[in-house]
Amino acid sequence: MTDRVTVALDANGADLGPGEVARGAALAAERGVDVLLFGPAARLGDPAPGVEIVDAPVSIAKAADPARAVRATPESSIVQAVRAVASGRADALVSGGSTGAVLAAGLFEIRRARGVHRPALAIVVPAPEAPFLLLDVGANVEVRPEHLIQFAHMGAAFMEAVHGFERPRVALLSNGEEPTRGPSDVVAAHAQLATAGNLNFIGNVEGFAFGTGAADVIVCDGFAGNVALKSMEGTMNALLRAIRAAAESGPRAIVGGTLLRPALQTLRDQLDPQEQGGAVLLGLRKLCVVPHGSFEARGFARAVEVAARGVREDVVGRSHARLAAADVLRRAPLSEDASAVAASVTERS
């Protein structure tokens, strides 16, 4: 058995251009991951050792209707990258910029894992003291209790496999800690999760839990998760902006700010979303990682590393094993067409 993992990396969709993604590929390859890089060869430079370039200049990263664009544009870099994963030529996918395109292409080509109702978009939130996994953050704006229950198990499997947690503490996001709090679907999911023997379910947490370290995995529908994630980001940005303005508001404050800056560097590093490699799409037959379009080379390299670690630690197999052990695999045939699911995705920016 070999430890070599090949990640298919889509070079389109990055704000800084395909060349930046290629530099990320080179960094990841240096750290031992083989990369199959799909993008405009003319803009990718010479391939670094461990990187193989597949010329795929067409980008659908900015398409208004990602599901339609995926169907209509098989020559696009993302569809080619996804097909490389579906065929087994690569083991996992990384594609930045368009969550909708990744979800659509993933659903159509890689397909849902056996027994999974809906894939979920999950993100490790870089809270100052205690990072945690939040899911769903936008793949499904409306969910049923059985979806939330699967998200809980898939999130736990990811934190075990990729972040090395032994018994990740899983919570439901609600508007109060009591089991009866929240919309009826959350209450129903709570009742079922409370009896799941193979899950370290700690009950409901409130929005305050963001940053307290109260849970390692926080589960919610994609609407609440998207609102929560963005309100955290908005709050953090507004607060940091206000503090920066205060630190420039006079000579005394400027000196203070300058003296304080080195001590704040650790915090800045902790809050840097690039360190986590972006969001992950859980519930497909292969792992997909979605770095944010604003990431630099190091962010794309981290995304490739997260994908490779997910493959080595078998996040897909562990998810299935968890869902099977909890007896929450879908039994009926898929009632929803992949296009309908793909259409509901939320972009992160």
Added chain:
Amino acid sequence: MTDRVTVALDANGADLGPGEVARGAALAAERGVDVLLFGPAARLGDPAPGVEIVDAPVSIAKAADPARAVRATPESSIVQAVRAVASGRADALVSGGSTGAVLAAGLFEIRRARGVHRPALAIVVPAPEAPFLLLDVGANVEVRPEHLIQFAHMGAAFMEAVHGFERPRVALLSNGEEPTRGPSDVVAAHAQLATAGNLNFIGNVEGFAFGTGAADVIVCDGFAGNVALKSMEGTMNALLRAIRAAAESGPRAIVGGTLLRPALQTLRDQLDPQEQGGAVLLGLRKLCVVPHGSFEARGFARAVEVAARGVREDVVGRSHARLAAADVLRRAPLSEDASAVAASVTERS
């Protein structure tokens, strides 16, 4: 016509005790508001000028089932205060600590304003650059489009009446700016609000809008609103804690933090929730203000002032006029029992 306004103030429910609330009453009376103070007379001291004390020692602020406690405890300070408002002896209510008890007592005694489906809990979020009204933050975990539409008009009326906005910009909270984004109820509400001639509706905003000044009123269901509000609070607290720790991490940082502190005082003042007086319950026949249980005398005084301003500027009448002009008043008799509505409320802490 006289400008005198009487506010019924419940002295129970404050973490710092009834005496602290009595000091708040004195502060508000100094600023020209008559206060009818309900609480344990033995712990309220001598009444300040402009404050009349009604001995009502029984508190239900910590009751597990507020609706039941309100029904069963007519002698409690909150029920007496609410009845004073219902009978016209006072013009508005202020009661801290238990949102559930205020909602239940308000629904039973003051009752919903004519044509209003559901009262909404609204809060002015003290964002660093641009405070805005967020509603609902927990009175209704599940809503229909007609509820969201009424919240939009009631929120606009409040910001006009109490905060002096001329044409408050009203937005729906969603997971994307496009009108088709969000759960089906949000999409339906968007379509109707877009055609409301008397509302300055600017469309959807995302969670990022918290702190950007993008909207003056942000409308959502009580679940998303509660999650958003608490995730903002959690994020702000975690970040400030981390910055404080950094500013104590070494001699250089300590000097820097000390020099920066005065410049940060303005920001601290802006973020202080006491300045806004707490949450307001909109949609009843009289205005109710709910200061947080942790508030000091000055926070309770601000709550009384907000209530008085709402009376002077006729927030209830303006709300009704807006709802009537938009033709969104409820026509059918109330389909929901007040107890059922009261049971759904979310505590804020």
